[in-house]
Amino acid sequence: MTTTNGAPRHAGASTATLPPTLAGTGGPGHAPADPTSSNPLHRLTPEEIERIGDAFQAIHDEVRADLGERDVTYIRNLITFQRRLAVVSRAMLTASRYPPAWLAGTLGLSVAKVLENMELGHNILHGQWDWMNDPKIHSSTWDWDNVSTAAGWKHSHNVVHHTYTNILGKDKDVGYEVMRVSARQKWYPWFLAQPGLNLFLMAFFEWGVALHDFDYEGIRRGDPEARSAARRELKALGRKAGKQMLKDYVLYPALSGRHWRKTLAANVIANVARNAWANAIIFCGHFPDQSYVFTEAEVAGETRGAWYVRQMLASVNIEGGDAFHLMSGNLSFQIEHHLFPDMPSNRLKEIAPRVKAVCEEYGLPYNSGPFLQQWLMVQRSILRYAFPGGDERPKAEPYVAPPVPEAVVPTVEGVDGPVVAFP
Amino acid sequence: MEPLIEQGAQPQLPAVGRRLMAVAKSFTTPHLPDDYLALLDPRWSLEEAVATVERRIVEAEGVVTLVLRPSFPWPGHEAGQYVRVGAEIKGIRHWRAFTVTSDPGHPEGLVSITVQRVDGGLMSGHLTDDAACGVGARVWLGQVEGEFTMPPGPVGTPLLLISAGCGVTPIWAMVRELERRGALHDVVHLHSARDPSRFVFGRPLRELAGRTPGYALHEHHSGADGRLHRQDLDRLVPDWRDRQAFLSGPGEMLDDFERHWTEHGDPALLHLERFRPSIGLGGGIGEGGTVTFGVSRVSAEAEPGVSILVAGERAGAALPSGCRMGICHSCIGRLKQGQVQDLRTGLVHGEPGQPVRTCVNGPCGDIEIEL
Numbered sequence: 001m002t003t004t005n006g007a008p009r010h011a012g013a014s015t016a017t018l019p020p021t022l023a024g025t026g027g028p029g030h031a032p033a034d035p036t037s038s039n040p041l042h043r044l045t046p047e048e049i050e051r052i053g054d055a056f057q058a059i060h061d062e063v064r065a066d067l068g069e070r071d072v073t074y075i076r077n078l079i080t081f082q083r084r085l086a087v088v089s090r091a092m093l094t095a096s097r098y099p100p101a102w103l104a105g106t107l108g109l110s111v112a113k114v115l116e117n118m119e120l121g122h123n124i125l126h127g128q129w130d131w132m133n134d135p136k137i138h139s140s141t142w143d144w145d146n147v148s149t150a151a152g153w154k155h156s157h158n159v160v161h162h163t164y165t166n167i168l169g170k171d172k173d174v175g176y177e178v179m180r181v182s183a184r185q186k187w188y189p190w191f192l193a194q195p196g197l198n199l200f201l202m203a204f205f206e207w208g209v210a211l212h213d214f215d216y217e218g219i220r221r222g223d224p225e226a227r228s229a230a231r232r233e234l235k236a237l238g239r240k241a242g243k244q245m246l247k248d249y250v251l252y253p254a255l256s257g258r259h260w261r262k263t264l265a266a267n268v269i270a271n272v273a274r275n276a277w278a279n280a281i282i283f284c285g286h287f288p289d290q291s292y293v294f295t296e297a298e299v300a301g302e303t304r305g306a307w308y309v310r311q312m313l314a315s316v317n318i319e320g321g322d323a324f325h326l327m328s329g330n331l332s333f334q335i336e337h338h339l340f341p342d343m344p345s346n347r348l349k350e351i352a353p354r355v356k357a358v359c360e361e362y363g364l365p366y367n368s369g370p371f372l373q374q375w376l377m378v379q380r381s382i383l384r385y386a387f388p389g390g391d392e393r394p395k396a397e398p399y400v401a402p403p404v405p406e407a408v409v410p411t412v413e414g415v416d417g418p419v420v421a422f423p
Numbered sequence: 424m425e426p427l428i429e430q431g432a433q434p435q436l437p438a439v440g441r442r443l444m445a446v447a448k449s450f451t452t453p454h455l456p457d458d459y460l461a462l463l464d465p466r467w468s469l470e471e472a473v474a475t476v477e478r479r480i481v482e483a484e485g486v487v488t489l490v491l492r493p494s495f496p497w498p499g500h501e502a503g504q505y506v507r508v509g510a511e512i513k514g515i516r517h518w519r520a521f522t523v524t525s526d527p528g529h530p531e532g533l534v535s536i537t538v539q540r541v542d543g544g545l546m547s548g549h550l551t552d553d554a555a556c557g558v559g560a561r562v563w564l565g566q567v568e569g570e571f572t573m574p575p576g577p578v579g580t581p582l583l584l585i586s587a588g589c590g591v592t593p594i595w596a597m598v599r600e601l602e603r604r605g606a607l608h609d610v611v612h613l614h615s616a617r618d619p620s621r622f623v624f625g626r627p628l629r630e631l632a633g634r635t636p637g638y639a640l641h642e643h644h645s646g647a648d649g650r651l652h653r654q655d656l657d658r659l660v661p662d663w664r665d666r667q668a669f670l671s672g673p674g675e676m677l678d679d680f681e682r683h684w685t686e687h688g689d690p691a692l693l694h695l696e697r698f699r700p701s702i703g704l705g706g707g708i709g710e711g712g713t714v715t716f717g718v719s720r721v722s723a724e725a726e727p728g729v730s731i732l733v734a735g736e737r738a739g740a741a742l743p744s745g746c747r748m749g750i751c752h753s754c755i756g757r758l759k760q761g762q763v764q765d766l767r768t769g770l771v772h773g774e775p776g777q778p779v780r781t782c783v784n785g786p787c788g789d790i791e792i793e794l
Binding site: 057064065068069071072073080083084087130131132133134135136138140141143144145240243244246247251252304 | 428429430431449450452453454458459461462470471511513514515516517720741743744745753
């Protein structure tokens, strides 16, 4: 009855641990400090790296101990809101022959799907809410409105991507094995197709995610275990995708009777919009210019502190307002999420200033930028690195907190001179 | 695959309802119709049995009976069985097992549990607190479980019932059952309480003893006379060897009497109900050792008899937990190295990669677990 399918039990938590192949035994953790190195990780001394690790661990433990009713209220309210929005949008789409109903329904359903995948699905499947002990909001029971199966995604994302983040040859999410997004990736002729593939992935991202968990290397080698696992996963994917498509492309359109085509179009648009949005947010998390990639040699014998530093250097935040953060599943706090994959998403914004403070103290960059700039950067890289060569893009400077503007204290004229207006 | 988290029992649904739900599920997939029904009223859950507190009865100082109205037809229980009850405390769901103290087959389908407040007890404190769990509060119900029950049909042999403290709950259910069956012919009940006022269900049992010649009640007051001991048995119930015996109370008392029956009586006649939470808090079976929690990065020293779960919690690790009695598998962690010992049976087991229940297993020397 326990995990036999390779899915991690505490998906989120297990990503915070060091993989056995990388876990150091208290050694130096990486090559000795080199002040001229372009990668800030290599400029730090082992002692500094350990102190950074301790600082981050302290933030994690403090938040973990503080989790309680406030967080529970947040996630429950959000789930309720998302479901109401989905129900109302679906209801509106039964009247899809009226253009305003169609428009509102399509928009509502797209937003509901984005929320379901980003702030709910991604984060719950990470195990961020497992501490509540609520079987309805738990990484082992949750499934998301997406063609990929929860179990498959939990493995490829929580285990592979979050442990080996941006290590070339280890992290399948670096270009999803089909794209070259960094100058340090070796060029192969098939990368010439990536601008087209990129457009395809935008529209059908959920399928890309579903298919990239397969162990193609093992299948090619003819490894019987890999092949039988692939058959099993393919079957599960077929079941899940079948149900999803039946719902979106047959049952709900059928509820609109003669006008089923309009509802079908609305559902297709909602799925594609969700795919394009998820694709944009996720590509902006690790592929913009500021992000560092690593080779296996660079991270050999990595310690806990070095793991934290790598997570930070490999991730890039997106700047925006609260609604933007919510719609991005708080993956706009990619750095914080990668440091603490099991931390409930509503806490990431709160700890961001403390993470920045650590960056400032140790002269590390805090990679971030506005959405459009980041997204265009990613598109540029995809176009440029489709061709051989290319230089590494310039990286961000060490983080320096913006100067705090001096507070102006309003005063009024008193008998003995000016007095504070609002004491 | 069974989910790795403790859930309430699934209410039985008539065939038509089941078919209807299957159709509805095609529309709600990957979620359940339930998830949308819950938007209207959480008590309409078809996935987990929910109950509402209907009435609260204070039985004695710190002892409260909660009368519950399940949101589904109660599947029935036998006198002496228990049910796991879940409640949310500060947003986190906790589970404990409680004896069902109501009679089977209540006409309105109500059930009750009787809870004694334990000092520092999270769940008992919550359930006995009127402000936290008053009338109208919602709890979850698990499966009805337990082997500590009367054999069905007429009871041929004379009976001996021994209870101590809040261990009286299943014995109380049994006495009521016997009364209903008209089988209170030759029943001796020994109950140990600190003083007369702390005898849970004392008044109705004393009244019953007053009007029923076949039911003899001996009260023992440990506050004045010390613990009820096996040596007292020959004096109080000289023919104890010939009786079917049902014992319910704290672990040490049961261990004491169990040895007595093994050495001087017929163990086949002895039935025990061991009350939690006694597993894993120290003492009893177990060797102890150091537990390293790989994911939490916590290392904990477990004394003999202390479970992996309790050791980890004492060292400040936030670990998954559920029933704390080895039932629900919520607390499972993968053993990376070392061996563990089942604190209930003493069985030493475990090999790398094996999932172990941290609530009922203690370390056997130094171990590492992936939690």
